[in-house]
Amino acid sequence: MLETRLDLARIRAARRMIDPLFLDTPLYRCEAMEPDLGCAVSVKLETANPVRSFKGRGTEVVASLLAANGAGAAVCASAGNLGQALAWSGRRRGLDVTVVASRFAPTAKLERIRALGARLELVDGDFDQARERAAAIARHDGIRLVEDSQDLETCEGAATIGLELVDAAPPFDAVLIALGGGAMATGVGHVLKALAPGVEVICVQPLGAPAMTLSWRERRVVTTESTDTIADGVAGRRPIPAVLDDLLAVADDAVLVEEASITAGMRVLLEHAGLVVEPSAALGVAAILEDRDRFAGRHVATIVCGGNVDLDAYHRWVGVV
Template identity: 35%
Template sequence: MSLLDFSIVPEAAAVRAAATRLRSFMSPSRLVRSDALSDQLGIEVLFKLELENPTGSFKVRGAYNVLAGLSPEERARGVVASSAGNHGLGVAYAAKAFGTPAMLYVPRTAPQVKKDGIRALGTLVNDEQPDYDAAMVVAKAHAAREGIRFINPCLGLDLLAGQGTVALELLDQCPAMQTVVICTGGGGLLGGMGSVLRQLAPGVRVVGVQSVETAAMTHSVRAGRVIDTVVTPTLADGLAGQIDADALHIGQRCADDLVLVSEEELGETIAWLHRTTGMAVEGAGAVTVAALRHGHIDAATGPLVALVSGRNIDPSTLDLLTTRFPA
C-alpha cells in the first residue's frame, strides 16, 4: 500500500464516498458464474457484468462521480471530454442527469453505435480527429479556452474513485476472490480497482489485459518507462491510445501482471460469448475472457473474477465475427 501515490490513485475513503453517491444512481452490477470457463480452467470463474450498467460499461461510474463533485456553477458552465466512445457515453449520461452541457471529442474511427448513443443523450459530438490521442489534444484545448472542466477518460482522483467502486462491490459479492482480471487501456479501471484492492485486500492478484494492438501500458511497464506505440486498427478500440507517467505508475503499482491477447483470439471470443451467453460484447470488454479462454492467465485457485465491460459493438462487426468464427 505504501507504494501507491495517492496524488494519482484514490484512497479507499474516496472510493467509499463515490459508492455512496452512486447508490442512488445505479445498482451494483451482477456477478455470475461462467460454467464453461470454470470447467475449462478447473477453478471457479465469475463474470462481473459491467456491460449491464447504464451506457453499457463501467465508465459511467467515474463520469457520474466527477459531475457529482462539481459545484452547481461548474456544472452550469459545462464539461468537455475526449473518448474512444464508452467514456463519452458515460459523460453524456451523467451530464444529462445533472442538466450539464457537454461536448465530446471522439476519433472518426469510433464505432458508429457509440457516436449515435452519445448524440442521443443530448451531447455534442466532434469526430473530426483521426485517432484517440488527437481527439484528447483538441478536447483539452477546448477546455482551456472555455475555462471548463476537462474529464480525462483514464486519470483524475474523482474519476478513478468512481471506477474503484467496482472493487468495493466485488469485495462484498465475492469476499473469497483470489484473482481479478481487468480490461486495461489507459489505466482508469486498473487504477481505481487496483488501488482499492491494494489497500483493502492486498492478497488478491490483479491481472490487466490488453490486446496486442492496444499495448501501450504493457510495453511501458515492461520497459520501465513510457513507450509510445503505433496506433493501428483493433477490435479493442476502447483500449487504444498512449499513456503518460501517471498511467505508468498505475500499471507498475496496481497490476501483478499484464497480458496480451491477439486480434484473432479476441474476435473468436466475441463470437463465442455471443453464441454461448447471448451477450454482445465489444472488444475492449472481451479481452479478459479471451485471455482466459486462450490460456494467457495461470490461475491455480479460485474464485477468479473477470470484468466484462462494454456492450457497444457495431452490429455489423458482431455479424462479421459470428460468421467468421462459427461453433
C-alpha cells in the same frame, strides 16, 4: 502496497455520489463457460446500466462535483463509452457536455452520444488526436476538461467495482481487468491490494494496442505510433505518466492477447453466457483462452466492462448471423 494517487476513503465516498443504477452490478459464477476455460469463472457485468459500460461510475462522480461547484459545462475525448457516460451524467445535472471522438469510432457509440444530448465533434485521427482537440476546446472555452484515467474521479468511480468484488464470497484467486488508459485497472487494483491483497491483479491489453502494457513492463512511459485492434475502447498510444505510476503500484501482471483470442472470447461470452459484448469486454476471457494452464484450478473474476458494439462488425467478428 506502494502509494498511489487514489484514496480508499474517497472511493467509499464516491459510492454515495453515484446513481444506484450503476452500482451493485450482477456478479455471478458462469459455470457454462468453465469447460471451455478450464477454471472457475465469475463475471462482473458492467453493461447492466443505462450507458452499457463501467464509465458511468466515474462520470457520476465527476458530474456531481462539477454541479456542486457551480460548473456549467465540460468536454472530454472519448473512444465512445466515456462520452456516453459523461453525456448521461451531465444531462441529469444540467451540464453542457461536448464530446470529441474519432470519426472512425463505432457508429453505435457516436449515435448514442448524440441521443443523450451532448455536442459531438469528430476528428479525422485517432483517440489521442481527439484528446488534443478536447484540451484545445477546454482552454478556449474555459471549461472543465474531463480526462479519463488522468482525473482521479474517473479512477475512484471505477474503483467502486473493487469494493463490490471484495464483498463477494467466496474470494477470487485473480481478477482480470481490461487495460486501456488505466482508470479501471488502477481503481479496482487499488481496492484489491488494500482490502484483498492475496488476489492477483492481472491487466489485459490487445497485442495491437500495447502501449500501457509495455510501459508497465519497462517501468517507464512507452508510446506507439499507431494501434491495430478491434478493441477500440482500449486503443490508446500515449500512456499518462501519473496513471502508469498508479498501475505499477497495484498490478501483479500485464498481458497482451491476440485479436483471434479476443473474438474467441466474445464468442464464449455469447454462446455460454448469452452476453453480446464489445471487444474490450472480452479481454479477460481472451487471456484465459491463451493461457489455460496458468488459471487451471483457480477461481477467476473477469470484468465485462462494455456492451456498446456495432452489430454488423460484431457479426463479422463472432461469426453469427
